[in-house]
Each structure stands twice: as C-alpha cells, then as structure tokens.
Amino acid sequence: MSPVSRRGLLRAAGAGALVLPLAGRTATASPATTAGAATPHLWVxxxxxxxxxxxxxxxxxxxxxxxxxxxxxxxxxxxxxxxxxxxxxxxxxxxxxxxxxxxxxxxxxxxxxxxxxxxxxxxxxxxxxxxxxxxxxxxxxxxxxxxxxxxxxxxxxxxxxxxxxxxxxxxxxxxxxxxxxxxxxxxxxxxxxxxxxxxxxxxxxxxxxxxxxxxxxxxxxxxxxxxxxxxxxxxxxxxxxxxxxxxxxxxxxxxxxxxxxxxxxxxxxxxxxxxxxxxxxxxxxxxxxxxxxxxxxxxxxxxxxxxxxxxxxxxxxxQSAPPPWQSPDNPVASLDVQGRLNVFALDAADRSMLRRVQLDPDADSWSDWEAFGGPAGAVPALGRNTDGRLEVFSLAPGGAYLHHRVQRTDGTWSDWEVFGGPAGAAPAVARDADGRLEVFALGPGGALIARRRQWSPGSLTWDAWDAGFGGPVGAPPGVAANADGRLEVFVLAPGGTALLHRWQTSPGGGWSAWERFGTPAGAAPRVARDGTGRLNVTAIAPSGTAAFQRRQSVPSGGWDDWHPLLGWSTASPLPIPGADGRLEALTLAPGGDRLAHRWQSAPAGAWAPDGVLGEDFGEPGLVLAAPPSAAADPTGRLHVFAVAEDGRLRTRVQDRPGGGWRPWAAFGDRPVAPLRSGAPML
CATH class of the missing domain: 2.115.10.20 (Glycosyl hydrolase domain; family 43)
Incomplete structure (x- = not known):
C-alpha cells in the first residue's frame, strides 16, 4: 500500500520475440485437467x-x-x-x-x-x-x-x-x-x-x-x-x-x-x-x-x-463457464451505408440491443432508441464494408456463440445468423488491403484468438475459422490497418505480463510471428491511425497509475519508444482521429469523476496541453461508469459518448470538424448497461 507500490512506468520493450503457441489452451485448461482431478475448477x-x-x-x-x-x-x-x-x-x-x-x-x-x-x-x-x-x-x-x-x-x-x-x-x-x-x-x-x-x-x-x-x-x-x-x-x-x-x-x-x-x-x-x-x-x-x-x-x-x-x-x-469480457467501447458507433451515424448500446433492464440513428447531422437530430436484437452478452462490435454497409457482430448471453447481422444496400437489415462460438468477448473487426472484413475473436477465458475473413469484399460468405491465430491472452485483441493496408493485431499477454503484436507481412498476405511490444501492462491496448498514416498505440501501467503512447516512426514502419500520455487510467486511453488528422486522447480516471483529454497540435505532432494530467473534459459533478467511445459523423465532427453511473448516456460534439467542443448533453432517456471494461456481465 506504499506510494512506491502504486507508481510505475510502462517501459519500451526490447527487440526480442515472444511467440504464442498456435494451439491455445482450452476453456478449462488449468490444474483441473491434471490426472486425478475429480472436477474442473469453477469460474468466478x-x-x-x-x-x-x-x-x-x-x-x-x-x-x-x-x-x-x-x-x-x-x-x-x-x-x-x-x-x-x-x-x-x-x-x-x-x-x-x-x-x-x-x-x-x-x-x-x-x-x-x-x-x-x-x-x-x-x-x-x-x-x-x-x-x-x-x-x-x-x-x-x-x-x-x-x-x-x-x-x-x-x-x-x-x-x-x-x-x-x-x-x-x-x-x-x-x-x-x-x-x-x-x-x-x-x-x-x-x-x-x-x-x-x-x-x-x-x-x-x-x-x-x-x-x-x-x-x-x-x-x-x-x-x-x-x-x-x-x-x-x-x-x-x-x-x-x-x-x-x-x-x-x-x-x-x-x-x-x-x-x-x-x-x-x-x-x-x-x-x-x-x-x-x-x-x-x-x-x-x-x-x-x-x-x-x-x-x-x-x-x-x-x-x-x-x-x-x-x-x-x-x-x-x-459458474462452470468463464464469464465474457466487455470491450472498452460502450456504446459503439459508425457510419452506415446511407452515411448516417448509428449508435448501438445494451438496454440496462434486459440487455437487449438498442440502436439510434442520426437523422440530420446539421441539426444533430436523432431517432428514438429502437430494438435491434438480443439479449446480448456484451456490447457488439461493428464492421463497415467497402460499399458502406454495416455488419454488427454480437455475443450471445454467457458467450454461447457469436452472431451477426448485415445491412443491405437500401439500409434495411438481414436476420441474425450464428457466426461462430463459443466466444469470450465481442470480436475485433477491421478491413484488410483487399477490402475484406477480418474478425478476431477471443476464446472463452482468453484461451485463444480465432480469425475469420470474408471471401471477397462485402461477401456474405466467410472463410472457416482459424483457431490457431494466437493465445492464450489476457484480454480481447485490438486491430488496425497500416497505411499500406497490412493488418496489425495487438494483445495483452495472460496476467498482463507483456504487450504482444503480430502483423501481415504483405497486404492481404501471411502473418509474422508474435513479438513482444511492451513490458507488463494493465489492460488491452488500443490503436488508431493518425493523419500521417502512422499507427498509434495506447496502454496503461499494470495497476493503472499512468497511461502511455507509442507510435510508428514512419507509416507502416518501425516504432518509436513509449512516452507518457496521461495519468491514472481505468483503461487504455481512447485515441480518436479527427477530420484534420490530429489524434485526440481521452482517459477516465479510476472512480469515474475525471475524464482527462489531450490532443495533438498537428498530425503526429506534440501533445497538448503539457503534462499528463491533461484538461478535464468531463461534465462537472457527473461520475462516469465506463470509459467513453467516439465516432465521426458525415460532416467530420467527432461525437464522444459516455455512460453515467445511472446508465444515462451523455454526449459531447465538436462544433466543427477539427474544432472546439460543445457542452455535454443528454443522449436519450433510456438507461443502458453501464459496463466497466473487462467486467463480466452476469
């Protein structure tokens, strides 16, 4: 409990490789599987x-x-x-x-x-x-x-x-x-x-x-x-x-x-x-x-x-099965095939999936919440096809399986279909150099990472699952596309012992071995691409005492050292690319009563304001239940969404693309599930 025990730095990793096994442990792999064990351990x-x-x-x-x-x-x-x-x-x-x-x-x-x-x-x-x-x-x-x-x-x-x-x-x-x-x-x-x-x-x-x-x-x-x-x-x-x-x-x-x-x-x-x-x-x-x-x-x-x-x-x-993990993104949002911003959340009462659609970006008017499916075991993940059609990937209650729903070109939606399973979290989704969606799913209990991709851009047919992509891991993966289209996946090793990454060796091609990307860390890393085309990764120290950022030296190239970004953090900071290519970073302090904010002075430039405390971006007197999420609307303005402790969503919007911010406002009056990152939903 001493001050020394609460302070630390996430230091840059060396060049040595740490290769994950191709076959991850099963959901019950533990001392219970040894000879003579009567029953496997329970999950908590x-x-x-x-x-x-x-x-x-x-x-x-x-x-x-x-x-x-x-x-x-x-x-x-x-x-x-x-x-x-x-x-x-x-x-x-x-x-x-x-x-x-x-x-x-x-x-x-x-x-x-x-x-x-x-x-x-x-x-x-x-x-x-x-x-x-x-x-x-x-x-x-x-x-x-x-x-x-x-x-x-x-x-x-x-x-x-x-x-x-x-x-x-x-x-x-x-x-x-x-x-x-x-x-x-x-x-x-x-x-x-x-x-x-x-x-x-x-x-x-x-x-x-x-x-x-x-x-x-x-x-x-x-x-x-x-x-x-x-x-x-x-x-x-x-x-x-x-x-x-x-x-x-x-x-x-x-x-x-x-x-x-x-x-x-x-x-x-x-x-x-x-x-x-x-x-x-x-x-x-x-x-x-x-x-x-x-x-x-x-x-x-x-x-x-x-x-x-x-x-x-x-x-x-x-319980006999591991509880699912929650993504740090709650709610999730993306533009759809008609160029409208869609927001998805879970109802606080029955965990059914809800959706709101931005009807007029200039007036910032929105539809009412509508039922979209469920109940679900976690906030869903979104993928966007090259033609703009959204795909929603959801986790069934208890992680029994993944399912998905695909938007049609006229804006309507297909029925839900089983996509795979069982799974330990909603998947990470990205679009590769060929325009195909690729999905990276966590196995129950972090046993493995499985990968699946479309046959062709926008196809309704998918390759079989590759269950040997990686694992075991300590949290759901993050994925982003390099400037040259190569996908790169970032994970937290079991127990937070290290950060690891793996990348495509050529656009749409094979994959490297897993390599060490950082020393012990406290949560799944997050990644975004800035206006120069360079990937930027955020992470937190093992006990959340500080947040750090690492960026590519050149687009699609090597990596600079880790640098301090923000102070106490509940999860890896959210990096948000703005319309002008500058990244903005938001992190929620433990306790939920301070939302810290820093931004790049220019794409890939220095971070402002000086000091890791940043500016207080939150609403005075409001305590948040989980880190925020963000998305850009058709005009290029960023929208930040955050769930308060009472389950009410709040939003803050830029007054113009790349500009300042309007005051916080209510985003509907329907309570949504205020899920903490990493927390199982029972």
Missing amino acids: GAGPFGQVHDPSTTRRRYLNDHTLIQAGGRWHLFSIVGNSAPPGQAPDSSAEVSLAHASAPDPSGPWTGHPDALTVDTSYFGEEHLWAPHVIESGGVHWMFYAAGGRAGAAINAATSTDLSTWTRLPSGPLFRGNAARDPMVLRIGVEWVMYYTELSAVDGRHQVCYRRSTDLLTWGAPGAAFTDSATSADGVSVTESPFVVARDGWYYLFIGPRNGYEGTDVLASQDPFHFTLDGYAGHVPGHAVEVVTDGQQWWASAAGWFRHGLYLAPLSW
Missing part, C-alpha cells in the same frame, strides 16, 4: 458493484483494504480510511494512520460507524502507518492482523479483542518483518493457520504472494512463495496486493490485484494452496482490494479504494 465473476457504506462526513473520505467478519448476529467492517484527493489523483498512503470500524445486520447494510479500531502508535516498534486489516476468530478471541512499519522496515503486526471494539497490540511486537510485507490474510487449512501476504522477492525483486504457517497464530514459519509475478520492483508497481484465498470443493481460489487497472482483481485457481500460476486463471472481478464473504447461501465480493467513497458490494458468482 461478479455483478455490478453498489455503494453500501460511505464514511464521509464533513469531508470526502475513502476506505481501502478492508475485512468483513460476522459475529454476534452482526457484520463488522475494519478498513484503511483516509481523506480523498482531488479527482484523478491518488492520496498519500503514508497518511493512512487509523483503521475504521463499522457494523451492520447484513453486508448490504445499513452500516453504523463506530470509533476507529486502532490508531497509529509510533512508540510501538516503529509503527508509522496502519494498512490492510484482516480479522479472524479463534477460541473466542478475535485476532486482527495488519501491515505496519516505516523507517524500521515493513512489518506484519497483530492485535486481539474479545468484543471487536477494544483492541490490544501484542506486547511482543511484530509477528515478522519482510522486504515489503503487507496485506495479510489468514485462512485455516487442515490443522494449521496459513497467512498470505504481498511481498517482494529478495532474490530478483519480483512481486509475490508469500505465505507463512502457524499452529498458534503467534509463531510463524519461514516464508514460501504461493505466486510469483513477472513484474518486478523495477517496474515500480505492485500487482500482487490484497491477496485473498477461498477454499471451495477441493480447489483454492486466489484473488489478487490491482490487475486490469487499479479497479481490477484477477482470480487464480489451484488444488495446491501453496502454488498458484497464471495457467489457473479463473476469472476477473472489477473492483479494488476485493474481499469475499458468504452467509452460507449468498456470496459477495466487497471492494473499496482511493478513488471511491466507502464500501462497495457485488454478488459473486461461481
């Missing part, structure tokens, strides 16, 4: 998070790493607590010097605040901060394990209580010290207690989830490594924080983060509680510092963090 997902407790009084406050425990018919919350920083900025974690306490009859509340459980005691063995409490009960005594320390070094401390109100530190001092030991979590396994905590390897500086064993909660054995990530202290970020382990049906599920941005937690499954790997990937929960609780019937995921205000709760699901 979470529904939407809702706020259930806000500690703010006269000032905005946040909760961070926390713990929930049921005792005496009530639920008790203990948590880091601090004063919120300005929108888009992180507070100073060294100022976290108390642990908040609240209780409720149910995890969903109502929560009643109590005096802080602990405040920092500088006379207690060098204690300078209080982080990440975890509370258990043993023999009628409650034990609170927490991270403390400072100049004396990282330490795991403990305090005990019989009433959950008055806590007494152990007179013997810290249980143990480590290199960066923090975020303890204790689980009973057999006859032992096992403590999991985040740490840095003393050998190579890699981020780890370590463990120690005890029979009395006082004396803890030598450390072991339950999980080791590829990220190191040199990367300046931590992606093994807030470890939480759940035992279920012979499997152990490790929840760790921040992954896929600050507000993201990955789940790894293993039948060995002391050994987890990325091969055991079992799902993603879109929350920070996630804890898992159950009352024996319902499961919940709780979350908190610097950029939220209080405690958030979501239903947690255990």
